[in-house]
Amino acid sequence: MPFTDILAQDHVTDHFRKTIAANHLSHAYIFTGQDGIGKTLLAKEFSKAIFCTENKNDSCDLCHNCVRIENNNHPDIHWIEIEEGSKFLKIDNIRDLQHSVKLSPVESNYKIFIIKAADRMNEEASNCLLKTLEEPPPNTIIVLIANSLAPVKETIKSRCQIIRFHPIPTHIIEDQLIKRFDADTSKVGWISRFCSGSLGSAFELLEDNFYEKNRDIVNRISVSSIDNLLLAEEVINTYLSPSETLEEKREAFRRILNCILQFYRDLLVVKVRNIYGAGKKIPPLFNADHEDALKRCAGYLTQRQITEIINDILESIKYIDYNLNINLLVENIFTRIAMLNSPERG
Ligand SMILES: [Zn+2]
Numbered sequence: 166m167p168f169t170d171i172l173a174q175d176h177v178t179d180h181f182r183k184t185i186a187a188n189h190l191s192h193a194y195i196f197t198g199q200d201g202i203g204k205t206l207l208a209k210e211f212s213k214a215i216f217c218t219e220n221k222n223d224s225c226d227l228c229h230n231c232v233r234i235e236n237n238n239h240p241d242i243h244w245i246e247i248e249e250g251s252k253f254l255k256i257d258n259i260r261d262l263q264h265s266v267k268l269s270p271v272e273s274n275y276k277i278f279i280i281k282a283a284d285r286m287n288e289e290a291s292n293c294l295l296k297t298l299e300e301p302p303p304n305t306i307i308v309l310i311a312n313s314l315a316p317v318k319e320t321i322k323s324r325c326q327i328i329r330f331h332p333i334p335t336h337i338i339e340d341q342l343i344k345r346f347d348a349d350t351s352k353v354g355w356i357s358r359f360c361s362g363s364l365g366s367a368f369e370l371l372e373d374n375f376y377e378k379n380r381d382i383v384n385r386i387s388v389s390s391i392d393n394l395l396l397a398e399e400v401i402n403t404y405l406s407p408s409e410t411l412e413e414k415r416e417a418f419r420r421i422l423n424c425i426l427q428f429y430r431d432l433l434v435v436k437v438r439n440i441y442g443a444g445k446k447i448p449p450l451f452n453a454d455h456e457d458a459l460k461r462c463a464g465y466l467t468q469r470q471i472t473e474i475i476n477d478i479l480e481s482i483k484y485i486d487y488n489l490n491i492n493l494l495v496e497n498i499f500t501r502i503a504m505l506n507s508p509e510r511g
Pocket residue numbers: 216217218219220224225226227228229230231232
């Protein structure tokens with residue numbers, strides 16, 4: 166895939182096109198930005214652009230090198246990732262790298278090591294990697310892929326060039342979904358707004374019928390009297406399958422909470438729209454196809470109640486990663502919503 170086909174990261178592709186042409190490559194990079202915006206794809210395309218025998222600073226996708234890189238079997242490109250069933254990159258994964266960097270490239274001018282999930286490296290692995298970065302071996306490029314920079318050690322960050330990836334604009338995601346899938350426009354519109362600029366998430370949401378799930382959740386929470394425990398039980402039974410791992414449950418619950426968050430954010434938009442009228446520039450509704458339910462709920466909730474619910478949801482989202490009992494977290498948040506949702510309370 167030529168650099169021009171990579172979506173919405175022109176600042177990154179322009180930079181690499183120039184540095185590859187000028188032969189000014191760094192010995193280590195961190196590609197950072199949320200999941201699903203093209204970091205891994207770019208690591209691959211960047212490797213092709215360096216090794217391509219047809220083009221000087223871009224991939225051709227046809228030469229022997231490009232084809233092997235595409236199929237993950239080029240001898241000078243090493244992928245390092247978390248082993249299945251493990252939560253972190255461990256020292257053994259990095260020791261392999263430490264050993265291989267000392268060897269000469271098999272057939273090229275460079276060796277490239279691409280470390281996926283570099284923000285999930287344990288202490289020992291980080292220290293081991295640091296040693297390699299402190300004495301960068303010649304002809305070696307190490308690319309760390311990290312959704313977040315925060316967990317990466319300062320000493321590692323300071324030895325790498327940091328390349329920040331941007332969220333993909335909504336209209337570009339919408340175009341991609343229309344091009345690739347035969348989905349209706351309101352569904353595509355909702356998913357491209359909900360995925361927060363991640364094309365990877367957009368694909369998952371579509372595959373997981375999340376538009377339909379959101380519709381169901383909105384219908385359940387937009388009734389005036391919520392039976393909190395019944396609702397919590399329904400959500401647990403419908404959306405959190407017992408066969409899922411804790412990690413999968415967390416992710417599913419995070420998405421459910423985001424649906425609810427967007428619903429209450431829409432209520433605020435309706436409130437503000439009522440106060441200022443149509444003249445002011447007010448953000449569009451996330452759930453535009455639920456406008457009647459939104460107007461109804463905005464009628465019986467005060468702005469303060471809505472803000473309190475939003476704050477509670479944000480708090481719960483923060484605690485998902487630390488909480489072992491997801492079911493309890495579901496019950497807690499619905500109890501709070503039901504309490505704040507009560508029309509009698511003002
Ligand atoms: Zn090529």
